[in-house]
Amino acid sequence: MFEWDKECDCLEVSPERVRRLFCSLGDSQVALPGLPSQKSSAYLCVYEGSKGVQVVVVFHLLKSRRLAVYRNSQGEVAAQKLTALLDEGTHFAESLGFRLDDMEFHLLDPVAQRERWDALPLTHGGKDRQNEPAPAGASPSAVAVPSPIFEDLHERRRVFIEKHGRFLATL
Numbered sequence: 001m002f003e004w005d006k007e008c009d010c011l012e013v014s015p016e017r018v019r020r021l022f023c024s025l026g027d028s029q030v031a032l033p034g035l036p037s038q039k040s041s042a043y044l045c046v047y048e049g050s051k052g053v054q055v056v057v058v059f060h061l062l063k064s065r066r067l068a069v070y071r072n073s074q075g076e077v078a079a080q081k082l083t084a085l086l087d088e089g090t091h092f093a094e095s096l097g098f099r100l101d102d103m104e105f106h107l108l109d110p111v112a113q114r115e116r117w118d119a120l121p122l123t124h125g126g127k128d129r130q131n132e133p134a135p136a137g138a139s140p141s142a143v144a145v146p147s148p149i150f151e152d153l154h155e156r157r158r159v160f161i162e163k164h165g166r167f168l169a170t171l
Contacts, residue, residue, distance in 0.1 A: 002057055002070040002092050004032070009067060010125040011058065013047045015117035020046040020086070021105035025157050028097035030059060038063035042098040043122060044089045052076040055085040057093050060121045067125055101156065 024042040031037040043058040054076050059068040070092070072085055093100055105113060117123060 001073045002089065003073050005069045005071045008069040008071075011045065011047075011056070011067075011069065011122045013045075015105075015113040016110065017048045018045060018105055018113070018117065019048060019053060019082075020044075021103045022090070022093075022100040023103050024093070024098040025101050025160050026099070027062065030061070030096055032059070032061070032068055035061065035064060035068075040068075041121075042093045042096070042100065043120070044086070044093055044100055045122065046082065046086065049076040052078050053082055053085075055082070055089050057089050058122055067121065099160075101160065 022044040027039040027041050029037060030040045039062045040059045041062070043060070045056050045058060047054055047056075055072045057070045059070070061068060072088065074081075074085070077085060090100055103116070105116065108116065
């Protein structure tokens, strides 16, 4: 079971600790308690903790420009329970209308992992970093989200939708 961690507004996890990462193929309308109904994207993230692995489902709420982090109620668990938690997290996201795609994060080299991780809304709470002022002493490009990563994600979504549409047309 996944429960909303209302105290958590971003994932403060280094990319080296991320074991698996899934992203929704499209946005879905969600209605979370206390928030207006809105479009959202979803992420399922598995990362190493101090006592095992943690599985979270994160909704990037587009209108509110914030994250809703749902943690599995068991907290960190032994790696042997990971498959069951992944299935449970996938089922949770899919029950809200999301289709998840494996970003194959674990197959990237450390530099690519850092670039992709920093580009995702998971690390900055869902706020649009391109419109934020650069921190003192930093160049504006240090804050901007690298567009090639999102272009790749959008292209993967487009291909999936095209293939999925052809499959459905054969039924």
